[in-house]
Amino acid sequence: MERGFDGNGMDAAEGRMRGSNQSGLRAHNKRAVLSLIRRNGRLAKAEIARRTGLSPQTASVIMRALEAEELVLRDQPQRGRVGQPSIPMRLNPDGAFALGLKIGRRSVDLVLMDFTGRIRGHERIAYPFPRLQQVIDFVAEAEPKLRGLLPARLGRRITGLGVALPYELWSWADEIGAPMGIMDEWRDLDVRSALAAVTDLTVNVANDATAACAAENVFGSTQSADFVYFFVGAFIGGGIVMNGDLVSGRLGNAGAVGSMPIPREEGGYAQLINFASLHLLEKMYEAEGGDALALWRGKVSWESFGPLLERWLDRAAYGLAHAIVSASSIYDFESAVIDGRFPANVRSQLVERTAAAIEKINRQGLAPVTLRAGTIGTDAREIGSASLPFFAHYLLDHQVLFTEAD
Incomplete structure (x- = not known):
């Protein structure tokens, strides 16, 4: 059996993978390969095989699958001293997209981000303090605008909606001048369900500062x-x-x-x-x-x-x-x-x-x-929120915690 890379230094063969477990291992290895390419910018198949512990044959199979899914692109060949030139692979910016929503104490932003972390579109409004209905109305209006920036073929590649908001958003209401009790509507709110009502996308949620830190770590x-x-x-x-x-x-x-x-x-x-x-x-x-x-x-x-x-x-x-x-x-x-x-x-x-x-x-x-x-700068929280769906579907980062709508 192929010796798989499981992210914990374990030999996948020891697990005696069978049936659906084999399928899960293949999916995991694809995520590992995408994560390696993302971290390094571009990598050749031989280097991917060396770093993951996969055989060159299996690494080639994975790369062909990722290329067929249009998640990666071939870069310019690199010629060495002997043999055939190596062909580095890089992430395809149009391979996947995500929406990122940052709910702040003074403004709310929605961005459309591509697979390499570049923002393709940005909508925002400012307010004295966040009101739930105002945020929902904003998403309902801004999401179609951002979707419309992509042709239909690429629009189908929007993976999900990531949401970043402060821990205990209702706290420190006095400091931002909110009337007494008006921000309590956020206290027991199920953010995922509230936003699922206005979008057909899977919703992932994280703390806003944690998301900003993740953006710096991943894309910075x-x-x-x-x-x-x-x-x-x-x-x-x-x-x-x-x-x-x-x-x-x-x-x-x-x-x-x-x-x-x-x-x-x-x-x-x-x-x-x-x-x-x-x-x-x-x-x-x-x-x-x-x-x-x-x-x-x-x-x-x-x-x-x-x-x-x-x-x-x-x-x-x-x-x-x-x-x-x-x-x-x-x-x-x-x-x-x-x-x-x-x-x-x-x-x-x-x-x-x-x-x-x-x-x-x-x-x-x-x-x-x-x-x-x-x-990263001003948009760190927005980029961090938009990266959540990518980690949920394509990349490996077990330390980025998010919650997903059922």
């Missing part, structure tokens, strides 16, 4: 296998990657960095969300007579914040610095990645100021941590 170019991740949105969230895998945690809430206690300069403690969240910049802007929602509607340039932005950057960097040092005392992360819903130049300033703030903290006994700017 951080080039680190161990990092703690911070995404600055209306509130700050994060994730943890160890040995190249996204760690979800015992209850699926690993990387809840927004709740980390940070010392106040005036004494006492507050959570990280009170230092490094955009709702603080909103409040500062409102205090000077500005329209906070203009930030989410894209109707105000970041340069217009002037000294407000400088003060916010200093406060956010202070909080992030303490959070990163605290995280590095628990696990020796190689790097800390900072991203968020802001322009690249603002992200760069935040990384620089955080690095400077870390230098002021006593780190005796701790391994140094390299600070890196996130490589």
Whole structure:
């Protein structure tokens, strides 16, 4: 029997696969091959066989099947010193598509993403706070628009709908100015069922910051296998990657960095969300007579914040610095990645100021941590949500947890 690659270093032959188990092993090996190609950009059949432990013959059979399904494409032949040139294979951007829905505290976004992680279409609206019916109406209107961007032949390749939303969306309602009790409609909501009523797609759900971290790990170019991740949105969230895998945690809430206690300069403690969240910049802007929602509607340039932005950057960097040092005392992360819903130049300033703030903290006994700017940017949560159907149907990543509609 063929020696299969099962992702855990086990010899598939030892399992004495028969019947449907053999079919399951073949499907698993196809996922493993697609995942290898996705991680490496392109790979030749011989290299795929070497890395998976599959025989060259079986690797060729799998590659022919994936090519017939139009999930992979042949790249330009590479000539070596002797023999026939090798032909690397790469993912076909048009091989599969997914919709990704990000439900945030200030806006909701729906994207159409191809198999290589490129966004083909994007719809969004901003609001003072999320209302369930408004989100459902938005999806009902935006989904046909995005489907219409593809010809009918490719439209049938939309794999599913991934949804990313904050853990306990109804929490911190006071901080975003929502009327008392109005966000309780999210408390016991079955998000999958609610969205299944307006779409015929399979629905997968994940925490929004976890999805952003997954996007960085899967589609980004951080080039680190161990990092703690911070995404600055209306509130700050994060994730943890160890040995190249996204760690979800015992209850699926690993990387809840927004709740980390940070010392106040005036004494006492507050959570990280009170230092490094955009709702603080909103409040500062409102205090000077500005329209906070203009930030989410894209109707105000970041340069217009002037000294407000400088003060916010200093406060956010202070909080992030303490959070990163605290995280590095628990696990020796190689790097800390900072991203968020802001322009690249603002992200760069935040990384620089955080690095400077870390230098002021006593780190005796701790391994140094390299600070890196996130490589996905504003759309990290949307890309992460759209990747969920791909993992459900085509790729291997046992550490990305999602739930699927029945």
